[in-house]
Amino acid sequence: MENRSVMTRRGFTAAMAAVGSAVGIGCLSSVQGGTLKPAKAVAETAEEKVVWSQCNVNCGGRCIFRHHVKDGRIIYTETDNLGNPNEHQARACLRGRTYRHWVNSPDRLLYPMKRVGKRGSGEFERISWDEAIDTIAQQIQKTIDSYGNEAIFIHKGTGKYTAIGTDDTKTGMLPQRLFATLGGYLDYRGSYSIGAMQGYSPFMFGATYNPLDNVGASSVSEAENADLMVLFGYSAADTRMGGANGVWDMVKVRDSGTEIIQIDPRMNEQCSGFGDEWIPIRTGTDGALASAIAHELIVNDAVDLDFLHTYCVGYDEETMPESAKGKNRSYKDYIMGTGYDMVEKTPEWAEVITTIPAAQIRVLADRIAKADRLFVSQGWSVQRHSAGETNMMAICMIPILTGQLGLPGTNTGISMAAQVAQPLVGSIPQPENPVKTSIPVYQWLNAIDHGEDMTTTNAYVLGADKLKTGIKFFWSFAGNGITNQHGDINLVHDILQDESKCEFIVCHDIMMTDSCKYADIILPDAMVAESMGLSTNGYAEYYNGVTLAMPAQEAPGEARLAYDVYAEIADKFGKKEEFTEGLSHDEWIERIYNEGRANNPDMPSFEEMKTVGVYRFDLPSQIGLKDFRDDPIANPLSTPSGKIEIYSEQLAEMAETWDIAEGDAITPIPSFEPGYEGYGSVTEEYPLYCAQFHYKARTHSCYSNVPEIAAVARQQIWINPQDANPREISEGDICAVKSPHGEIRIEAHVTNRVIPGCVFIPQGAWHDADMFGDRVDHGGCYNTLLGYHPTPVAKQTNSNAVIAQVTKA
Structure with missing residues (x-):
């Protein structure tokens, strides 16, 4: 009988750290009988070689690596340092340059394991790949037979952005491809990062608006053409580091002479390095500041009425839809205190909420009014708040009121475009999901706990009026979102203890994360440096490119490519040919690259890319909603009116018909809402x-x-x-x-x-x-x-x- 051992994460990590000291980082080990033995060494090479690769985690940068490899393992990593240093280089940040320590971490998962303790205990025993795949296949079939495919959920993971891994477009996601061939799965919408913006901004800008591309937002570099840039809760210097990311453009904006005002409760790295002025604000109150600025623009006749009456619905009584006329429900009524809460949104009102002095708010409003070209934007932090949806749109009212959008040097007030070019290469195709029902990604915990009670009006279920079943089978790939990255870890723990709710959990990852402790089966994945990979330039706005990563070292232990694992699972259902289409992982990479090259003949051949690693070219900046501004008749938005809907009849109806939790509010106009545990909720116990x-x-x-x-x-x-x-x-x-x-x-x-x-x-x-x-x-x-x-x-x-x-x- 196979000798098995039971290990907790703490014991696993400690043991692996000891082996790292004994045999050297990079030569990882196996678990046998409670002791660790060195893994078979990678075949040695006589000389050092350089391997092109990429940082594929979800900061959006996908900066370029040049791994130096000797004796079959990475000895150090440098970055994109070839060519003219005065030209753009996609240089990795210092975090990314520690990649060799990460890839050789003692927390690496080495073998398939099954849980032997309670969920969350971290107690597992090693099993074979055959047992892992057989068990998973049996549980999939059991779930389908007992509850249907809607009971299967694949959580969003963003730890491995490649053409065959995970991808924002959901076309490259391997678990989704697998389960689509097996009859489907409950789908999700949005993301933890920007889900509220993705789900709410279409009510103002239309369903085709996407804050991740140039349909609705300008690229950062367009601010070089502005004389004033006002940023709410944005710090590329923290979140968009590296030469292939937004901080690169912020350097150019700063050096162009554009005045930059940063509004943030924390003097972040960008405030200290890129801002002419930092205005501190109480967290979660940006909507109050924006409303007070709007008040000053209105009372000082600094709004662009021609723009508001031509391009917008709902600013004043004249532009209200028929269903809301004569009810004092316009945005102007809200600001001036003649509607809704009957409170005038003066700077004095905002001072109490935001802590920003009223006099300073008036000065800021005046500078905004006098700007010849105004670039207003926000980071993703504003919308990541219990009332962040409407507060986010309140910020958008600043460029709307002044008519400062769709023109050179302007933005829509939303976050800057995160991707402004058609990717040069695609991803492994995603078959159509036979299950048409979907939920917001953050709702999966409710769908485990009481899925049968979730409806369109209380949980935003789409594709059906309500869920037929709760989530019974949960798959997590390249993510740590079961606990670590999910709200209320203690609640998650409590719900997952009831195994009758979610009957089976699979975590497929590279590290023994906190989320993995809740899995029934853990599968070890290979990292990008251990396989061939293909990816685009990510969220870069100023160049388009593609990187072909080549393997630098072998995966440790029995870690395997996810593609091969999923092909074996598909084979258990007689679906291997449908899943693979007869191609290996590397053959898919070559096919995807060549399909991209067919549309971009200047790209090197696939064989040439194995040597040169990177292909790229510069892009011009993009102006959000330019076509709409140029001709709103020929290029209407996809809102019901075709215009910017400051007042949304859709939201008004939802406010009347949806189940709204205590402390929440749905408003048809951009407004300031404190939200759950937001402004005004502090107590003596929690001050x-x-x-x-x-x-x-x-x-x-x-x-x-x-x-x-x-x-x-x-x-x-x-x-x-x-x-x-x-x-x-x-x-x-x-x-x-x-x-x-x-x-x-x-x-x-x-x-x-x-x-x-x-x-x-x-x-x-x-x-x-x-x-x-x-x-x-x-x-x-x-x-x-x-x-x-x-x-x-x-x-x-x-x-x-x-x-x-x-x-x-």
């Missing part, structure tokens, strides 16, 4: 507003377990001295942070770079708690503190909304 921010130490939870990064970019709570001093908290102290939903331990960073009354925690740190004990998280994972409360309309993530107390531990 501070707490929010997360994306951090240069990692992309979501990727790279979080690289100690070289953690040592220099520490996981700390940012707290103002006015809040720290009364609590006797000093720099470096370990703090206890409590919310109504959980408790963490984290080191203090006492700084004037955040406003009093608000504290901030970097997103993505690995959760580390005894979930069968006190549940106190010692990893500093923000989602331990966050409540699970999807947004009112899009039903997406509310990751920046929590109240808390901080004390010295």
Whole structure:
């Protein structure tokens, strides 16, 4: 009988760390009888070679690597340093340059494993690939026979962006391709990053509007043609680092002479490096500031009435739809206090909410009014709030009121375009999903807990009036979103303990993440550096390109390419030929590349790309809604009116017919709403507003377990001295942070770079708690503190909304 061992994640990590010290990083090991033995060494090579590759995690950059390989393993990684240094280079950030430490991490998954303890205990035993695939196939068939394909859910994962892996377009996603061949699955809409924006902005700009391309937003570089750039909650220097990302364009905007105003509760890296002025604001109150700016524009006759009356619905009584005329329901009525809540949105009103002095709001409004070319934009943090949907659109009202969109040097107020070119290559095709029902991605936990109760009006179910069944079979690939990246980790843990709700969970990943502890079967995947990969330029706005990555070293243990694993699962159902179309993984890569080259004949041949690695060319900047601005009759938006709908009849109807949770609101116009655990919700027990921010130490939870990064970019709570001093908290102290939903331990960073009354925690740190004990998280994972409360309309993530107390531990 095969000798098996039971290991917890802590034991697994400690054992692997010991082996790393004994045999050297990169020579990983096997688990046998509770001891670790060195894996078979990769075949040695006589000379060092350089292998082109790419950083494929979801910061959007997909920066370029040049792995130096000797004796079959990566010895160091440099980046895109060929060619003229004065021209664009897709150079990796310092985080990405630690890739060799990440790929050789002691947290790597080496073998298929099955759970032997409770979900969340981290207790697993090693099994063979045959047993893993047989078990999974049996559970898939059992689920289909018992509940139907709608009971199968594939969670969104963004840790492996390649043509055959995961992709924002969902065309390259392997689990989806597999389950589509097996009869379908419950689909999801949107993402954790930008789900509220994707789900809500179409009510104003139309269903064809997509904040991830140039349909509705301008590229960052267009701000070079502006004289004033106003940014709400945006920091490319934290979230879009690297030469293939947005920070590159911010350098050019700054150097062009454009004045940059940064509005953020935290003096982030971009504020300190790219801003002419930082305006601190209480977290979650951007909509109040935008409304007060709108008030000043209106009272000072600084609005563009011709634009508003030609291109928009709902600004004033004259532009209201017939269904809402004569009811004081226009946007102007809301701002001037003659409708809705009957409160005039003056700077004095906003000062109490935002902490920004009324005089400063008036000065800002005046600068906006006088700008010849105004570029207004926001990061994704505003919409990641329980009331972020309507607050996000309130910001869009600034360029709409001034008519500053669709023109050179302007933007729509939404986030800058994240992808402005047709990709040079596609992805492995996605067969049509026979199941037509879908839910917002953040709703999967509700669909496990009480799926049969979820409807269109209470959970935004589409394709059916309600779900037929809850989620019984859950698949997670290249993601850490079961717990670590999901709101209210304690609630997730509690729900998943009831195995009658979700009967089977598969995690397919590269690391022993916190989410993997909840799997019934764990499958080890190969990383991009261990296989051939193909990917585009990601979210880069200023160049179009493609990178062909070649394997630099072998995958450790029995880790395998996901494509081969899924082909074997398909084979159990007699669907292997349909899944593979007779092609191997590398043959698919070649086919996808050549299909792209057929449309772009200047691309090198596939054989040439194996050597040169990268093909790219520069792009011009894009102007959001330019065609609509040039001719609104010939190029109408896809809203019901064809115009920008400041007042949405669709939202008005939803406000009347949908089930709305306590503390939530659906409004037909852009407004300020405090939201669940937002402004006004602090108590004596929880007197501070707490929010997360994306951090240069990692992309979501990727790279979080690289100690070289953690040592220099520490996981700390940012707290103002006015809040720290009364609590006797000093720099470096370990703090206890409590919310109504959980408790963490984290080191203090006492700084004037955040406003009093608000504290901030970097997103993505690995959760580390005894979930069968006190549940106190010692990893500093923000989602331990966050409540699970999807947004009112899009039903997406509310990751920046929590109240808390901080004390010295």
